[in-house]
Amino acid sequence: GQQLNQSPQSMFIQEGEDVSMNCTSSSIFNTWLWYKQDPGEGPVLLIALYKAGELTSNGRLTAQFGITRKDSFLNISASIPSDVGIYFCAGQLPDSNYQLIWGAGTKLIIKP
Amino acid sequence: NAGVTQTPKFQVLKTGQSMTLQCAQDMNHNSMYWYRQDPGMGLRLIYYSASEGTTDKGEVPNGYNVSRLNKREFSLRLESAAPSQTSVYFCASSRRTAVEPQHFGDGTRLSIL
Numbered sequence: 001g002q003q004l005n006q007s008p009q010s011m012f013i014q015e016g017e018d019v020s021m022n023c024t025s026s027s028i029f030n031t032w033l034w035y036k037q038d039p040g041e042g043p044v045l046l047i048a049l050y051k052a053g054e055l056t057s058n059g060r061l062t063a064q065f066g067i068t069r070k071d072s073f074l075n076i077s078a079s080i081p082s083d084v085g086i087y088f089c090a091g092q093l094p095d096s097n098y099q100l101i102w103g104a105g106t107k108l109i110i111k112p
Numbered sequence: 113n114a115g116v117t118q119t120p121k122f123q124v125l126k127t128g129q130s131m132t133l134q135c136a137q138d139m140n141h142n143s144m145y146w147y148r149q150d151p152g153m154g155l156r157l158i159y160y161s162a163s164e165g166t167t168d169k170g171e172v173p174n175g176y177n178v179s180r181l182n183k184r185e186f187s188l189r190l191e192s193a194a195p196s197q198t199s200v201y202f203c204a205s206s207r208r209t210a211v212e213p214q215h216f217g218d219g220t221r222l223s224i225l
Contacts, residue, residue: 004154031211042116042202042216043155050211088154097209098143098162099170102154 006089006103012111013079021087021106022073029091032065032072033100037086046087047074076108084110114138118203118217125193125224133188133220135203143206144186145170145214146178148199155202160210161186193224 006023013019023032031050035043047058049065049072056063060077072091076083086107090100119134137144142163147155157170161180175197177189186205190197200221204214 006154033211041218042204043214044216045213048211048213090154092211097211098145098160098168099157100155100210102156104152104154 004089004091004101004103006106008106009104010107010109012109014111015079015081017079019076019079019083019108020073022071023089023091023103024071025091025101026070027091027093027101028069029101030069030094031092032063033090033092034061034063034072034074035088035090037088037105039085043088079108079110081110084108116203116205116215116217118201118220120220121218122221123223125190125222127194127224129193129224130189130191131193132190133201133203133222134185135187135217136185137203137205137215138184139205139207139215140183141205141207141215142183143208143210144180145204145206145210146176146186146188147202147204148172148197149202149219150199158188158201195224198222198224 034046037043047063052069054065063074086105089103116137145160146158156172159178161167164183200219204216206212206214
C-alpha cells in the first residue's frame with residue numbers, strides 16, 4: 001500500500017532546543033496533517049495544511065505543505081517537557097475523503 | 113464532555129474467540145473510524161463509516177466486521193481472533209471527512225494468545 005516516510009524515528013533533545021521532523025511520499029497529497037500522541041491516549045490534531053506551499057503556525061509549532069505536494073515538515077521551537085510524545089504526519093490522497101496514510105511517527109524525548 | 117469513549121480498555125483473548133469493541137461519540141459527528149496501531153507503524157484504517165447506515169473497508173479489513181448502530185455508536189467485531197490481531201485499536205470520529213479534525217478515543221489494548 002501507500003507509505004509515508006517519516007524521519008527521524010526518534011529524537012533526544014535538551015529542553016529549549018528547536019526540533020524539526022519531516023515526512024515524504026512518492027504520491028501527491030491534497031492535505032497534510034500533523035498529530036501528537038501522548039502515552040496511553042489517542043492522537044490529537046496539531047496542524048492541518050490544505051494548500052501546497054502553505055505555512056501554518058500553532059503556538060511554538062510551525063508546519064509547511066511542500067510545493068511538490070509530496071512532503072511536509074513540522075518544527076517545534078524552544079521545546080518544553082510537555083512536548084514529549086509521538087508526532088505523526090498523515091496525508092490525504094486525491095481520491096479519498098475518508099482514508100489517510102499515516103507515517104510511523106517521530107518519538108520526541110527530552111534529555112534530563 | 114466525554115468525546116470518544118472506547119470499551120474495554122484492555123482485553124486478553126485466546127485464539128479463535130470472538131469479541132466486540134465498542135465506541136461511542138457525543139459530538140454529533142457524521143463519520144467514524146476504526147484504526148489499529150502496531151509498534152513502529154503508523155495508524156492503519158480498518159473500516160470507516162461516512163454516515164449513519166453506511167460502512168466501508170479501509171486498508172486492513174480482513175478478519176473484522178463493523179456495525180454503525182446509530183449516529184453515536186460504531187462497533188468493531190473480531191469473529192475468530194488470531195495472534196496477528198494483537199494490537200492497540202483506536203476509534204475516531206470527525207464532523208465529515210478524514211481531513212477535518214479526527215477525535216480519538218484512548219484505545220483498546222488487545223492481546224490474543
